[in-house]
Amino acid sequence: MITVPTNQPTIQAGIEAAADGDTVSVLPGVYAENINFLGKAVRVIAAGAVTDVVLEPAAATAPIVSADSGEGAGAAIKGFTIRNGAGGGVAVANGAHMAIAGNIFSGFTGGAAVLEFSRGSGSTKVCITRNIFTGNSNWACMYGWLDTDSVVILNNTLWQNTGGVVLMDLSPAVSVVKGNIVANCCDVHGEGAFRSWYVYNDQWNGEPQCGRIEYDGGLNGCFDPRFIDPSAGDFRLREESPCIDAGDPSAVYRDPDGSPNDMGAIPYTGTDYPVPLGLSFGTGRFNNVTPTVTPMFCWSYFDTALTSQAQWQVQVSSDSTWAAVDLWDPGPSFSADTSAVYAGADLRPYRKYYVRVRVGNGGAWGDWRYSAFSPVSDDIFLVPED
Numbered sequence: 001m002i003t004v005p006t007n008q009p010t011i012q013a014g015i016e017a018a019a020d021g022d023t024v025s026v027l028p029g030v031y032a033e034n035i036n037f038l039g040k041a042v043r044v045i046a047a048g049a050v051t052d053v054v055l056e057p058a059a060a061t062a063p064i065v066s067a068d069s070g071e072g073a074g075a076a077i078k079g080f081t082i083r084n085g086a087g088g089g090v091a092v093a094n095g096a097h098m099a100i101a102g103n104i105f106s107g108f109t110g111g112a113a114v115l116e117f118s119r120g121s122g123s124t125k126v127c128i129t130r131n132i133f134t135g136n137s138n139w140a141c142m143y144g145w146l147d148t149d150s151v152v153i154l155n156n157t158l159w160q161n162t163g164g165v166v167l168m169d170l171s172p173a174v175s176v177v178k179g180n181i182v183a184n185c186c187d188v189h190g191e192g193a194f195r196s197w198y199v200y201n202d203q204w205n206g207e208p209q210c211g212r213i214e215y216d217g218g219l220n221g222c223f224d225p226r227f228i229d230p231s232a233g234d235f236r237l238r239e240e241s242p243c244i245d246a247g248d249p250s251a252v253y254r255d256p257d258g259s260p261n262d263m264g265a266i267p268y269t270g271t272d273y274p275v276p277l278g279l280s281f282g283t284g285r286f287n288n289v290t291p292t293v294t295p296m297f298c299w300s301y302f303d304t305a306l307t308s309q310a311q312w313q314v315q316v317s318s319d320s321t322w323a324a325v326d327l328w329d330p331g332p333s334f335s336a337d338t339s340a341v342y343a344g345a346d347l348r349p350y351r352k353y354y355v356r357v358r359v360g361n362g363g364a365w366g367d368w369r370y371s372a373f374s375p376v377s378d379d380i381f382l383v384p385e386d
Contacts, residue, residue: 001025001337003047011035011044011055018042021074023296023339028052028308034062039069041097046079047336048308049301050104051233054081063091063111071096073125078102078278079300079338086110092126099127102278102300108136112143112163116151127152130265130278130300132235136161141185152176155247157235157265159227161185164206179247181225181264182206200248202263221246225264237268244268256369266302274303274366276312276338276357281373293347293375298339301359303366310362314340317354320372327353349375 004026008014012035014024020041028048034057035044046053057064064085065077076099082089083104088111092098105113113133116126126144129152133141140163144151154176158164165177165188182188183204202221226241228234237243247253247261254260255267256279262268266277276299281290301309312335316328328344347353353375356368 003027004031005029015040015042015044020072025337025339026053026080027336030054030056032056032058033064034059035065037065037067037069037071037075037096037098039071041072041074043074043076043078043296043298043339045076045298045338046300047338048079049303050079050102051081052308053079054083056082056084057087059087060085061087061110063088063115065090067091067096067098068093069096070094071098073097075099076101076280076298078280078298080104081106082113083107084109085113088115089113091115092124095124097125099129099280100131101127101129101280101298103131105131105133105141106135108138110138112138112140112166114142116144123150125150127154128156129154129280131156132265133158133161134230134233134235136163139163140166142166150175153178153180154253155179155261155263155265155267156181157225158182158185159230159235164188177201179253179261179263181243183225200246200261200263202243202246221263235264236266237262237264239268239270241268256371257367258370269367274301274307274309274359274361276300276359276366276369277302279355279357279369279371290373290375293349294342295373295375296339296341297355297357299357299359299369301336301338303361307361309336309338309359310334311360311365312337312340312357313359313365314355314357316342316344317356318351320354322354322356347375351375 001023002014004011004014011033023043025047075097078101081104084107086109089105090100141158141161142165164182164185177198178200180201223242225243226238228236243263245260247263249260278300280298281295313332315325317325352372354372356370358365358368
């Protein structure tokens with residue numbers, strides 16, 4: 001692991017020093033940089049609360065983050081506040097893979113906060129999940145001009161932006177747009193195969209006026225998501241929110257606590273924070289798939305009191321009921337790290353395993369968050385059923 005600024009002075013220097021599979025861990029601070037992944041499958045992960053690790057452009061008219069040289073599965077940007085760009089936020093092109101998870105995008109005045117553009121230039125794969133887009137006056141929060149590529153836009157929150165989601169010329173083999181809340185901003189525009197996989201989303205109070213439309217067996221809603229306090233940046237769902245349990249009911253999309261999928265970036269728990277959000281496996285693929293039997297578990301720290309992470313604990317079991325922790329239990333770790341590499345008993349490919357993570361702020365622990373995963377080698381998106 002390369003830590004910025006401890007081991008390298010800048011995020012870009014950390015990427016330049018990294019090799020495929022490495023993690024660049026970024027400590028709290030404001031970083032004025034335009035970074036490029038340089039073709040490397042590197043994870044760039046914020047080590048702290050999402051509001052404490054800020055990335056803004058040194059050159060305002062260029063993308064803040066670029067991955068355009070065939071970056072492989074495993075490239076990721078996670079847990080940052082990415083803000084104030086005039087030339088775009090995260091730009092992915094030319095056959096690159098990128099996981100964009102657990103970030104806040106705000107203050108953009110030009111370009112798209114997330115841009116995928118690779119028409120005819122390779123198989124680009126992007127997973128955009130558990131992000132918040134708010135207060136942007138640019139023309140789109142997410143824009144894709146796709147040919148043979150794939151995009152996963154899963155459980156994001158868009159609030160008070162002038163632009164929404166624009167996806168053009170779509171003919172991807174694997175694409176998902178589910179569980180998103182698009183509210184008080186321009187809605188969603190899509191072409192090609194878009195209507196067949198745009199399901200289980202909430203579009204509210206936008207332009208053009210939306211309605212309840214059923215596509216491919218999934219119901220898209222048009223209702224007030226009822227956030228706790230969006231004007232203060234609190235996008236948690238109130239207990240009475242119609243977005244709770246309104247996402248795709250399939251088991252693979254279940255929330256970290258095992259309940260049916262909630263729409264939006266922050267799942268409703270009804271329990272105390274802090275919590276690890278967006279538990280994933282650092283692969284650039286769908287959250288529950290890892291191409292190695294020694295996966296890296298990654299999360300974003302969130303606390304309603306805006307504290308910083310002080311401790312974490314990860315456990316892995318073969319038992320979905322957690323009657324025993326039989327594979328890995330290294331005990332609590334007192335650090336701000338938001339990732340951990342598995343070092344337990346041998347895992348077998350194509351078997352389903354279970355992981356849970358909890359975090360703390362130096363005082364109380366938060367509740368466990370649960371997920372399932374499967375080590376595989378094929379380029380697939382879903383966890384095999386038992």
